[in-house]
Amino acid sequence: MTRVTIQQVAKAAGVSPSTVSNLLNGRTERMVPATRDRITRAIADLGYRPNRAARQLRTGRAQTVGLIVPSVGNPFWGSFARELEVAALEVGCSVLLCNSERNPERERRYVEELWDDGVRGIVLCSSLPSLDHLADVVSRGLRLVTFDRPAQPGDPDSVVSVSIDNHVGGFLAAEHLTSQGHERLTFVSGSLASVNRTGRFRGFCTALEAAGLDPSAMPMWTGIEDTPFGDVEAADVGRQAAHALFSGDEEPPTGVVAINDMTALGFCRGLRDLGLRVGRDVSVVGFDDIILADLYDPPLTTVRQPIARMAALALDEVLAEEAREAGRSVLLRPELAVRESTAPPALAVGSTTPTAAAAATSASLTPSQNGGAR
Amino acid sequence: MTRVTIQQVAKAAGVSPSTVSNLLNGRTERMVPATRDRITRAIADLGYRPNRAARQLRTGRAQTVGLIVPSVGNPFWGSFARELEVAALEVGCSVLLCNSERNPERERRYVEELWDDGVRGIVLCSSLPSLDHLADVVSRGLRLVTFDRPAQPGDPDSVVSVSIDNHVGGFLAAEHLTSQGHERLTFVSGSLASVNRTGRFRGFCTALEAAGLDPSAMPMWTGIEDTPFGDVEAADVGRQAAHALFSGDEEPPTGVVAINDMTALGFCRGLRDLGLRVGRDVSVVGFDDIILADLYDPPLTTVRQPIARMAALALDEVLAEEAREAGRSVLLRPELAVRESTAPPALAVGSTTPTAAAAATSASLTPSQNGGAR
DNA sequence: TTGAAAGCGATACCAT
DNA sequence: ATGGTATCGCTTTCAA
Numbered sequence: 176m177t178r179v180t181i182q183q184v185a186k187a188a189g190v191s192p193s194t195v196s197n198l199l200n201g202r203t204e205r206m207v208p209a210t211r212d213r214i215t216r217a218i219a220d221l222g223y224r225p226n227r228a229a230r231q232l233r234t235g236r237a238q239t240v241g242l243i244v245p246s247v248g249n250p251f252w253g254s255f256a257r258e259l260e261v262a263a264l265e266v267g268c269s270v271l272l273c274n275s276e277r278n279p280e281r282e283r284r285y286v287e288e289l290w291d292d293g294v295r296g297i298v299l300c301s302s303l304p305s306l307d308h309l310a311d312v313v314s315r316g317l318r319l320v321t322f323d324r325p326a327q328p329g330d331p332d333s334v335v336s337v338s339i340d341n342h343v344g345g346f347l348a349a350e351h352l353t354s355q356g357h358e359r360l361t362f363v364s365g366s367l368a369s370v371n372r373t374g375r376f377r378g379f380c381t382a383l384e385a386a387g388l389d390p391s392a393m394p395m396w397t398g399i400e401d402t403p404f405g406d407v408e409a410a411d412v413g414r415q416a417a418h419a420l421f422s423g424d425e426e427p428p429t430g431v432v433a434i435n436d437m438t439a440l441g442f443c444r445g446l447r448d449l450g451l452r453v454g455r456d457v458s459v460v461g462f463d464d465i466i467l468a469d470l471y472d473p474p475l476t477t478v479r480q481p482i483a484r485m486a487a488l489a490l491d492e493v494l495a496e497e498a499r500e501a502g503r504s505v506l507l508r509p510e511l512a513v514r515e516s517t518a519p520p521a522l523a524v525g526s527t528t529p530t531a532a533a534a535a536t537s538a539s540l541t542p543s544q545n546g547g548a549r
Numbered sequence: 550m551t552r553v554t555i556q557q558v559a560k561a562a563g564v565s566p567s568t569v570s571n572l573l574n575g576r577t578e579r580m581v582p583a584t585r586d587r588i589t590r591a592i593a594d595l596g597y598r599p600n601r602a603a604r605q606l607r608t609g610r611a612q613t614v615g616l617i618v619p620s621v622g623n624p625f626w627g628s629f630a631r632e633l634e635v636a637a638l639e640v641g642c643s644v645l646l647c648n649s650e651r652n653p654e655r656e657r658r659y660v661e662e663l664w665d666d667g668v669r670g671i672v673l674c675s676s677l678p679s680l681d682h683l684a685d686v687v688s689r690g691l692r693l694v695t696f697d698r699p700a701q702p703g704d705p706d707s708v709v710s711v712s713i714d715n716h717v718g719g720f721l722a723a724e725h726l727t728s729q730g731h732e733r734l735t736f737v738s739g740s741l742a743s744v745n746r747t748g749r750f751r752g753f754c755t756a757l758e759a760a761g762l763d764p765s766a767m768p769m770w771t772g773i774e775d776t777p778f779g780d781v782e783a784a785d786v787g788r789q790a791a792h793a794l795f796s797g798d799e800e801p802p803t804g805v806v807a808i809n810d811m812t813a814l815g816f817c818r819g820l821r822d823l824g825l826r827v828g829r830d831v832s833v834v835g836f837d838d839i840i841l842a843d844l845y846d847p848p849l850t851t852v853r854q855p856i857a858r859m860a861a862l863a864l865d866e867v868l869a870e871e872a873r874e875a876g877r878s879v880l881l882r883p884e885l886a887v888r889e890s891t892a893p894p895a896l897a898v899g900s901t902t903p904t905a906a907a908a909a910t911s912a913s914l915t916p917s918q919n920g921g922a923r
Numbered sequence: 924t925t926g927a928a929a930g931c932g933a934t935a936c937c938a939t
Numbered sequence: 940a941t942g943g944t945a946t947c948g949c950t951t952t953c954a955a
Contacts, residue, residue: 180948191926196950205924224665228611229948231602232931246631247646248840253627257620257648269662272621272646274631288643291598410844444844453846466622470784470818472827472846554932565942570934579940603932606947 241289296493345378364434410441417445615663670867719752738808784815791819
């Protein structure tokens, strides 16, 4: 009933605690095989398991890495968390998961708490422009790796970043649309104050310019830029954007790039509210390639992030023994997964009602199915 | 740079460590206000933070609860994890999250590990029929609360369970379909060896019988019952099921109840592969009500689990001071979220091609929007 | 190759 | 109302 300690193992094996400790920590070389076996036997017999608190108190470090994500409710972060755990498991680490809800204060509290817990380091999935709120802990020696947030000027030197090249991602997404002949494009996202948004949006603009289009002439949606939206609400952002863009006075876009898949899916849902059809009336490109992207109807064209590889890299950086060069950034190239939510724009310009458009294509179906179409 | 200890605080405040400790643990009543203030000042000045490892070593308990889910890649578990964290935060606990991937051995290892970590208790989201692999730790005093897995005969007495009434859930789902006039129904799930599957399937059968239908006469899908499918693969299960049911010799169902939303969404994707339309050619009911259910096109009718409430309850049980009565079960009532993936069955029987069927339906069925009307 | 013993930092009992 | 101090279980010199 009461826990077995290293002393009891030592006694059972007829050796001292030090020797058992040596075995536990892989220092078997200085040990006669017979001793080793006796200890191993004793450990098994007694069902001994080292007390981590004691070990940590002594060594000062836990076999743990912290992971802070905006919200595991978002499947992208859920999948990433899972991949990081896989990587950590391989090196005998566990992962302490925290949801920041994109709240800087909460983020700071979690970082402090994890630091107190003696984590080896933290993988921070934040897109806040500044890391000032964490400068204190970082200066105290915390090993911090940011994910999906390229290094910014002003970041502490010791912070490492692992992310995709967002500029390339945004470019690929928009270029795909322009190459299909789209000429009215909108970039849809929530809060402006996010680092990856900036990169993705710039890539989007670059692609437009490359196609001879003027980014500033595109329909814009600036509904809720100030609201610090969380991640579960990402879908709401997309949905609201769709409503705004397609029921305003301005001529709506024929193609849209969303900041992430949840927003893209929300946007699709918004289009559905309006009786519009994705991939036919409007083309939509997402970002992340969550599982649901391929499951959606129509399957969503999206910019894929190689999360398994990124998780492994992030963990490597967290556990790296020696300090890395200052301001180290690991940048991966994203790729585009082309699916059916994108297609060349409808030839008909200024189609009257969506229902009419749909009917035209599907061999004069009675317009009864366009759920809720007004 | 070096960590501040309780001794340093004590010295700075001109008191003994014991007194500081008393303050830290809320025993302020035996302390003159002036002392209290001096200590508080010292703590703030020095930026003192208690060392958790030391505290845990001394008290034997951490301020932590374990959470084991099949996979946070599945949005249902992601959302649940988030809710549990919210609840835990309110009482100053952190959550240690682990993905079991529905692997009993891995589940056991995690439970042992969490126990070693000194967690207050564990919320286990498992649907394994037996808890035998955990009997050992449980008998050593672990407080275990199972979620989404009603208590089974043979479970250790001390295990508490929090779940919805799966029988009711399965019933509501199937009854919704029968009341719409569906007479050929299939229950789609992966592994049979899961507790909630059993309950949901029984409820499904009960509803069929209540409608005068014979469950054993329904089209069945028994493709991969033996494979211990994980949770990310849940969608594949659904997709495969759709392919099998709609391209075999047997007449396919007009309505389907899936074990969970991911499977339902996979099923919808499978239908799409085959050119069939959800909510028109086939009605689909999911289970869980993940965010994506409402985002899907068409929005998915599903059995909702009240996860926020369930998370709070599960945490209560984990942290309960005194032991609960033996074999305690908390059972919540699920509710049906009716959306557009379900509708009365097409009138045409023996359709040739999907497209023809679709055309036939919408031609002859004008009032196709009033879901549920007979 | 093995052992003895000094802590890591907080708690709680027992004095005062 | 406050202080002294043994203790939790392990790691790690240093000595044998």
